[in-house]
Each structure stands twice: as structure tokens, then as C-alpha cells.
Amino acid sequence: MAWLRRCGGFFMLCIAVMLAVPVTGHAETGAAGWLRYAAIRNPETLRRDQALPAGVVLLDRSPVPLSAEQELVRGVRSMLDRTLRIDDTLPEEDAFVLGTASEIEGALPQARAGTLQPESFSLSVVHAHGHAYWVIEGGDARGVLYGTFRLLAKMGTEQDLAMLHDSESPSAPIRWVNQWDNIDGSIERGYAGRSIFFDNGAVREDVSRTGEYARLLASVGIDGCTVNNVNASPKMLSPEMIGGLARIADEFRPWGVRLSISVALNSPQTLGGLSTFDPLNPQVIAWWQSRVDALYAQIPDFGGFVVKADSEGQPGPSQYGRTPADAANMLARMLKPHGGILLYRAFVYNHHLDWNDMKADRARAAYDIFHPLDGKFEDNVVVQIKYGPIDFQVREPVSPIFAGLRKTSEAIELQVTQEYTGQAHHAVFLIPLWKESLDFDLHADNRSTTVASIVEGKAFHHALGGFVGVANVGLDANWMGHPLSMANLYGFGRLAWNPELTSAAIAEEWTRLTFSNNPEVASTVDGILLHSWHAYEGYTGSLGIGTLTDILHAHYGPGIESAERNGWGQWFRADHQGVGMDRTVATGTGYIGQYPPEVAKRYESLATMPDSLLLFFHHVPWNYRLHNGQTVIQYTYNAHYAGAEEAAQFMTDWKRLDGLIDDERYQKVLDLLIYQSGHAVVWRDAVCNWAKSMSGIPDDRGRVGHYPDRIEAENMKLTGYTVVDVTPPETASGAKGVVCEGQASCMAETVFHGASGWYDLGVEYFDYRSGDSTFRVFLNQQLIGEWTADNTLPAERMNGDTSSRKTLDGIPLRTGDTIRIEGTPDGNEPAPLDYIAVDRIVSRTDKAAGSNSPDAAQTKH
Ligand code: GCU
Numbered sequence: 001m002a003w004l005r006r007c008g009g010f011f012m013l014c015i016a017v018m019l020a021v022p023v024t025g026h027a028e029t030g031a032a033g034w035l036r037y038a039a040i041r042n043p044e045t046l047r048r049d050q051a052l053p054a055g056v057v058l059l060d061r062s063p064v065p066l067s068a069e070q071e072l073v074r075g076v077r078s079m080l081d082r083t084l085r086i087d088d089t090l091p092e093e094d095a096f097v098l099g100t101a102s103e104i105e106g107a108l109p110q111a112r113a114g115t116l117q118p119e120s121f122s123l124s125v126v127h128a129h130g131h132a133y134w135v136i137e138g139g140d141a142r143g144v145l146y147g148t149f150r151l152l153a154k155m156g157t158e159q160d161l162a163m164l165h166d167s168e169s170p171s172a173p174i175r176w177v178n179q180w181d182n183i184d185g186s187i188e189r190g191y192a193g194r195s196i197f198f199d200n201g202a203v204r205e206d207v208s209r210t211g212e213y214a215r216l217l218a219s220v221g222i223d224g225c226t227v228n229n230v231n232a233s234p235k236m237l238s239p240e241m242i243g244g245l246a247r248i249a250d251e252f253r254p255w256g257v258r259l260s261i262s263v264a265l266n267s268p269q270t271l272g273g274l275s276t277f278d279p280l281n282p283q284v285i286a287w288w289q290s291r292v293d294a295l296y297a298q299i300p301d302f303g304g305f306v307v308k309a310d311s312e313g314q315p316g317p318s319q320y321g322r323t324p325a326d327a328a329n330m331l332a333r334m335l336k337p338h339g340g341i342l343l344y345r346a347f348v349y350n351h352h353l354d355w356n357d358m359k360a361d362r363a364r365a366a367y368d369i370f371h372p373l374d375g376k377f378e379d380n381v382v383v384q385i386k387y388g389p390i391d392f393q394v395r396e397p398v399s400p401i402f403a404g405l406r407k408t409s410e411a412i413e414l415q416v417t418q419e420y421t422g423q424a425h426h427a428v429f430l431i432p433l434w435k436e437s438l439d440f441d442l443h444a445d446n447r448s449t450t451v452a453s454i455v456e457g458k459a460f461h462h463a464l465g466g467f468v469g470v471a472n473v474g475l476d477a478n479w480m481g482h483p484l485s486m487a488n489l490y491g492f493g494r495l496a497w498n499p500e501l502t503s504a505a506i507a508e509e510w511t512r513l514t515f516s517n518n519p520e521v522a523s524t525v526d527g528i529l530l531h532s533w534h535a536y537e538g539y540t541g542s543l544g545i546g547t548l549t550d551i552l553h554a555h556y557g558p559g560i561e562s563a564e565r566n567g568w569g570q571w572f573r574a575d576h577q578g579v580g581m582d583r584t585v586a587t588g589t590g591y592i593g594q595y596p597p598e599v600a601k602r603y604e605s606l607a608t609m610p611d612s613l614l615l616f617f618h619h620v621p622w623n624y625r626l627h628n629g630q631t632v633i634q635y636t637y638n639a640h641y642a643g644a645e646e647a648a649q650f651m652t653d654w655k656r657l658d659g660l661i662d663d664e665r666y667q668k669v670l671d672l673l674i675y676q677s678g679h680a681v682v683w684r685d686a687v688c689n690w691a692k693s694m695s696g697i698p699d700d701r702g703r704v705g706h707y708p709d710r711i712e713a714e715n716m717k718l719t720g721y722t723v724v725d726v727t728p729p730e731t732a733s734g735a736k737g738v739v740c741e742g743q744a745s746c747m748a749e750t751v752f753h754g755a756s757g758w759y760d761l762g763v764e765y766f767d768y769r770s771g772d773s774t775f776r777v778f779l780n781q782q783l784i785g786e787w788t789a790d791n792t793l794p795a796e797r798m799n800g801d802t803s804s805r806k807t808l809d810g811i812p813l814r815t816g817d818t819i820r821i822e823g824t825p826d827g828n829e830p831a832p833l834d835y836i837a838v839d840r841i842v843s844r845t846d847k848a849a850g851s852n853s854p855d856a857a858q859t860k861h
Contacts, residue, residue, distance in 0.1 A: 030478030037078035059099030121147030174466025192474035203244025220493025260303035361589035362569025424481030538643020544616035557800030678805025720746030771829025
């Protein structure tokens with residue numbers, strides 16, 4: 001147990017302290033997410049709680065309001081240790097009263113809140129017949145549920161309920177998540193285990209997790225879930241699959257979540273056996289109609305289809321000379337009588353672009369393809385648009401097509417799963433990134449048209465619109481892999497409900513509900529969350545260059561030049577002279593001309609170009625001076641060092657929570673933050689060394705390429721280990737590492753020549769997806785560290801994905817000591833090593849403890 005570990009040598013004293021202080025740390029897996037309903041300990045809140053009613057009456061006993069009633073009972077019992085009595089009619093005493101507008105009207109006319117739109121709610125305390133009725137009134141059944149969750153969240157965050165009076169409406173009708181689950185049970189870009197929906201080609205036998213997921217979604221107002229990959233299997237439309245989907249829909253229904261699926265446009269051919277999938281062919285149309293009929297026969301509240309077509313190898317209407325509108329409308333017309341909608345993704349581009357063509361530009365694709373079709377879509381078609389024109393990068397400008405569709409409904413696609421943003425190994429709170437897109441004012445028609453107002457349907461009076469989050473939760477207990485990643489799912493729902501909410505407000509709510517109302521906990525977690533995106537941007541890809549990850553493989557660690565010289569079009573065109581894509585109208589690809597004039601003008605001119613996006617829009621020399629006064633190259637160095645330092649700070653900050661939250665989540669997050677701070681250094685060094693060799697310009701602070709504290713494995717005395725080149729070279733220190741092949745175990749040994757003192761000893765090694773090599777570190781003959789490389793990182797070789805650091809804190813080193821690492825390979829993983837870093841501890845008073853003598857220190861150790 002962590003507390004026992006923390007007791008160290010002061011066991012008796014510690015026991016005494018433990019007895020005096022209430023124990024907060026019990027194990028939690030994270031499965032409850034933000035719906036933990038932790039006991040409310042704040043005495044002030046407890047006093048308020050005396051006034052809470054003891055009973056609840058539900059005026060509508062249909063499934064969704066029933067969930068609301070059960071949730072209220074569950075939440076109050078868990079938070080306040082009281083069991084609400086369930087009444088059938090309005091009792092002659094204080095009570096919670098739940099119902100839709102017409103029911104409230106009948107039972108308690110004094111309480112009517114005025115007109116409530118579907119899915120809206122109002123919360124109020126009404127005094128009638130001498131009693132206080134806590135009314136949760138919904139514009140419809142979902143509204144009752146959303147209102148109940150809101151009230152419970154207010155209790156859970158210890159808000160003052162004395163003057164309860166709140167009325168809320170969702171920003172837009174579409175608040176969906178997409179899951180990229182494959183029917184074999186894997187998840188494309190999923191980082192939390194296997195699918196909760198599918199296994200082995202069919203819907204799972206046990207779909208209970210899907211109901212729990214729907215409850216989480218409903219609690220933040222999400223009303224739809226597309227359960228399978230946008231790279232869809234035609235088998236999704238088979239009769240057996242539809243039967244399975246109906247079972248998932250049954251789990252979703254009590255939570256007001258509508259099920260939808262992604263469909264492959266060639267399904268009539270591959271599944272239906274037709275010779276064509278031309279969307280205008282009558283047989284094709286008849287085939288789709290039969291599938292839509294079959295779906296609605298079993299799932300009457302089926303939400304609709306999501307379509308990815310003519311994109312990254314997916315079949316599409318272009319094969320028959322048809323447009324996206326032809327394909328979308330054909331399906332939309334069938335869905336319409338049932339209230340279904342058709343989301344057609346604007347992520348359509350040619351991934352075989354000619355890199356030598358200076359006018360070729362992937363970013364142009366969505367506008368070039370969809371703008372001419374504006375006004376040609378049925379009114380239940382929604383074009384689903386990623387926030388930026390490329391692909392979920394750490395920073396992108398907003399996609400200009402948002403302003404290019406005046407007569408077509410639009411939804412913004414955000415990515416909750418952290419594909420390009422650390423893949424649930426790095427803590428990256430994405431709400432500030434999304435807010436920047438949503439708040440961006442495209443200034444269409446010379447008036448304010450923020451992206452939020454466009455997708456809400458307000459700016460251009462669209463019939464529909466909204467928010468889609470690619471969520472990709474998995475079977476892992478905590479849904480998203482990294483406990484802090486759940487803040488992104490929570491935040492997606494909250495922003496979709498109300499894009500005006502601030503990042504800080506969302507972070508605070510989530511932290512209080514997920515961890516604790518303790519101010520120390522709240523401020524520490526919020527601090528990490530709110531700084532995490534900038535830190536990640538700092539150590540991965542700054543100035544709008546893109547994430548700089550390996551775009552050809554895992555999209556995880558540094559793989560800088562993988563973006564160049566191929567057809568994928570994620571180019572940044574770096575050479576010895578300069579860096580950045582010229583997307584200007586004057587000399588570049590003309591992409592900037594796709595924005596409304598005011599925005600285009602701002603981006604076209606270097607004088608008004610924001611630094612943060614410079615390299616997305618302009619090609620500039622490495623020594624070009626930014627508005628912030630630094631050159632591009634020096635800023636690149638500085639940002640990467642600052643980002644890595646911030647990541648290290650997160651780890652230090654988190655340690656403040658030891659004992660303030662449960663041990664299990666404390667330790668899990670700590671381990672991840674330790675890993676992140678090491679991987680941030682891998683990123684920093686890879687990008688900085690690459691930029692230095694590309695530009696030929698050294699770091700004016702002398703850091704890049706100079707690592708006096710490092711001892712390279714290839715320079716150590718090796719027994720069994722052999723030296724190998726690492727590609728790309730910048731992903732290993734000195735471009736080389738060592739591997740233990742054909743041996744039971746190998747050794748790398750070095751003599752420490754530095755000054756005697758206390759040090760943190762970092763061992764940089766590579767941890768492949770498979771294989772669990774073990775490492776043992778000896779100081780002279782003494783074993784000082786041992787671990788297994790059992791992380792599941794997304795590569796099977798030495799590179800920026802797998803480079804990892806183990807730090808042994810507080811090691812007393814004397815000049816002349818021998819440091820020896822023993823590596824034992826496992827499977828295909830040859831216990832690979834890169835270097836060791838000996839980092840002097842300057843200000844650790846607890847370690848120095850009155851004596852600077854390493855002799856004294858070493859005997860103590
Ligand atoms: C990214 C991602 C793919 C995904 C695609 C999409 O390119 O890497 O896995 O299929 O986006 O959004 O369609």
C-alpha cells in the first residue's frame with residue numbers, strides 16, 4: 001500500500017498519524033468516471049442537505065425518466081447516505097418532482113417554467129401547499145434525465161442549492177460520439193483495450209458495458225453514438241449484425257442515446273452481391289432501402305448513418321462520376337421518414353498528391369469538393385467537418401469549409417481519443433484546443449460568425465448541426481486508458497451542450513467529480529490539465545508545423561520527416577534554408593483564399609500572421625524573426641525545452657496528491673506522468689536535433705546536441721551488447737543504441753568520472769509493444785534498480801515510439817564508481833539501450849541532510 005511505502009522508516013509515527021487523519025485513499029479503478037457520487041464531507045453542504053426532500057415522485061414512468069429517478073436515488077444515497085422514498089403521486093411533504101412540461105403543468109401548475117425546447121430542462125424549488133418541491137422539468141423525456149444529472153453534478157461539486165434556479169438548453173441537436181470500433185473487436189486509434197461492442201465479427205454476447213457507457217454519455221448530454229469504424233465493414237448491414245445492434249440499442253435507450261452506424265458505400269456490391277454500388281442505380285437504391293427498413297424494424301429510434309467515402313482508400317461515389325451530394329441524398333431520403341440523419345464526412349482528399357507540385361495542397365480538399373455542392377443536400381444531411389483542414393494535429397487553423405457551406409447543415413468533428421496527442425500515454429487536456437477552434441471567428445459576410453455559432457446552426461440558419469467526438473473508449477476498466485483522458489470525454493459532452501463554457505470551468509467540474517472537492521486536489525489537477533496542451537505542443541510541434549509524429553505508422557512518437565516527400569500531403573517543406581508550407585494566394589497554394597476576406601487578409605500577410613500558426617501558412621527562413629522577437633529556429637529550441645520542463649513539472653505537482661486521493665489512481669497517473677516526462681525529453685531531443693541538422697544553426701543557449709550528463713550506451717564497455725544505428729537518427733541519442741541479440745543477457749558498463757554527490761540516474765531504453773525485457777542496474781556490486789519493459793508502446797523497433805526512460809532517484813555517486821546495466825531480452829525485444837543520464841541533484845536538502853559527503857551518503861544507501 002502506498003501509505004505503508006510512504007511511512008518509510010517512521011512506521012510507528014506514521015501509524016499514529018494515520019489514526020488521527022481520516023483515510024482518503026482507497027482503491028478505485030476509474031470505472032465510475034465522473035459519476036462516482038463520492039460522499040459529501042463538506043460540513044457546510046451537509047447543513048444545506050438538511051433541507052433536501054426525503055422523497056421523489058416521477059410523473060412519467062417511461063424508460064428515460066425512469067433512469068432519471070433511479071439515478072437521483074442512487075446519487076443521493078451515495079453522496080448523502082440517504083435513501084429517497086419513491087412516491088406515485090405528489091406527496092403532502094417536500095419532494096423531488098420529475099416530469100416533462102405537460103405533466104408538471106397537470107400536477108404542479110405553479111412550477112411551469114415557460115416554454116422548454118426538446119432536451120432542455122429547468123430546475124427550481126417551488127413552494128406549494130405548504131411544501132417545497134424540487135422540480136426537475138424537462139422539455140421532453142431526455143430533458144428530465146439531463147436535468148437530473150445536472151442537479152446531481154451540482155451536489156457533487158458542492159454548489160449552493162439554496163436558491164436552485166437553473167434553465168438550460170443544448171446548443172445543438174447533434175451531440176454524438178463516434179466509435180471507430182471494428183467488428184473483430186479491435187478499435188482503430190483506440191487506446192483502452194478492445195471494443196465494448198464487438199468481438200470476433202459480431203456484436204458481443206455481453207453488452208452490459210454499452211449501457212454503462214450510455215449512462216456516462218447521457219450524464220453530459222450526449223444523445224447519439226455511432227458504434228463502428230468510419231472505415232466501415234459492409235457486414236454492418238447483415239441481418240445477424242442488425243439483430244446484435246438492436247441489443248446495443250436496447251442498452252442505450254433508457255439513457256436517451258440513439259444508436260447509429262457507419263456504412264461503406266460499396267455494401268450493395270460486397271454484401272448485396274450487386275454488380276455496382278452507383279448511388280443513382282435503382283437496384284442499389286432498392287438494396288439500401290431494404291437495409292434501412294430492416295434497421296428501423298428492429299431499432300425504431302435508429303439515429304442514422306455516418307459516411308466516409310472517397311477518402312484514404314474507401315469506396316465512394318466518385319467511382320461512378322457521382323458527387324458526395326448524390327450519395328448522401330440517396331441515403332438521407334430513406335432515413336428521413338424515420339427521423340434519421342445522414343452525416344457525410346468532409347474528410348475527403350487525395351492521398352496520392354504530388355509532393356513536387358508546389359501548388360498541391362491537401363488542406364484545400366474539403367472546400368474544393370464541398371463548397372460547390374452547397375445547397376444541394378437534403379435537409380437531414382449534415383456535413384461532418386474535422387476542426388482543422390488536415391487531421392487532428394496539435395494545432396491547426398480552423399477548416400475554411402465551415403464558412404463555405406451556407407445552405408448545408410454542419411457538425412464539427414473533434415477527436416477525444418488522443419491519436420496525435422499522446423495516445424493516452426501523455427496527459428493532454430484537449431478542451432482548450434477545441435475551444436480555440438469553436439471560438440474562432442470566421443467573419444463570413446463581414447459579421448461575427450464563430451465556428452461554434454455555425455455548427456449550432458445559428459450563424460447561417462441551418463436546419464441541423466452540432467458536435468461529433470471520436471471517442472473510442474474500450475473495455476479497460478477506466479474507459480480511456482489514462483485516467484486524465486476521461487476529462488476529454490467529459491469536456492466534449494459539456495462543450496457540445498454549451499460551447500460557451502470555459503476550459504477552466506470544465507476542468508474544475510471534472511476534477512471535483514472525478515477526484516475530490518479538496519481545493520488542493522482541484523487546483524493541482526486543474527493546473528496540470530490546463531497547461532497540458534501547450535506543454536505537448538511545445539515539445540512536439542510548435543508554430544503550426546504539425547504534431548511531427550510518425551505519420552506513416554503509429555502517429556505517436558517523433559517521426560519528423562515521415563510527413564515529407566510522399567503523397568499524404570502533411571508536408572512542412574523543410575530544407576537548409578527554411579521551413580513551412582506556403583499557402584498564400586500570392587505565391588503559394590492559394591489555400592488562404594478559401595477563408596472569408598477578413599481572415600484571409602490576416603493570414604496572407606506575415607505582418608498579421610499569428611506566430612502560433614506561422615509554419616502552417618508560410619515558408620520562412622529558419623532565422624525569420626517572430627512577433628515574439630525570437631527567430632523560428634531559436635523558438636523551436638526554446639519551446640521544446642520549455643514543453644519538456646512543463647511535463648516534468650506535472651509529475652512533481654502530482655506528487656502533492658499523495659494521500660489526498662485513492663492510491664490506485666494516484667499511482668496509475670503518477671506512473672504515466674513519469675513516463676510522459678521521459679518521453680517529452682525524447683520528443684524534445686528528436687525535434688531539436690533534427691532542426692539543428694536541417695538549419696545548421698546552433699542553439700544560442702548551447703543545449704541542443706550537448707549532453708554533458710549523458711553516457712551513450714555505444715560508448716560503454718559492452719559484454720554481449722552490439723551497437724546499431726537507429727532510424728530516424730534523431731530518435732536515439734547519438735543516433736545509435738545497443739541490442740542484446742543471441743545472448744541470454746548482456747552488460748553495458750561505465751566508470752563514473754563526474755564529481756561525487758547525489759544524482760538522479762536516468763536510463764534511456766526502448767520498450768517494444770511485445771516482449772518484456774528486464775533491466776538491472778548496479779552501482780559497483782550493489783543492485784540499485786530493476787524493472788521490466790512491459791509497456792505496450794506502438795512499435796516493434798528502436799525509435800521515437802519506444803524510447804522510454806527509467807529514473808532512479810537520489811543515487812549517491814563517487815568519482816570512479818562503476819555503473820553497470822544488465823539487460824535480459826524477451827521475445828523479439830533485445831533489451832535495447834540508448835544512454836544513461838546522470839543528473840546532479842543540486843537542491844535536495846532532504847538528501848544532503850547536513851552532509852555533502854558522498855561517502856556518508858553511500859554507506860547510508
Ligand atoms: C486519421 C486516422 C485514421 C482515420 C482517419 C479518419 O487519418 O489516422 O485512422 O481513419 O483519420 O478520420 O477517417
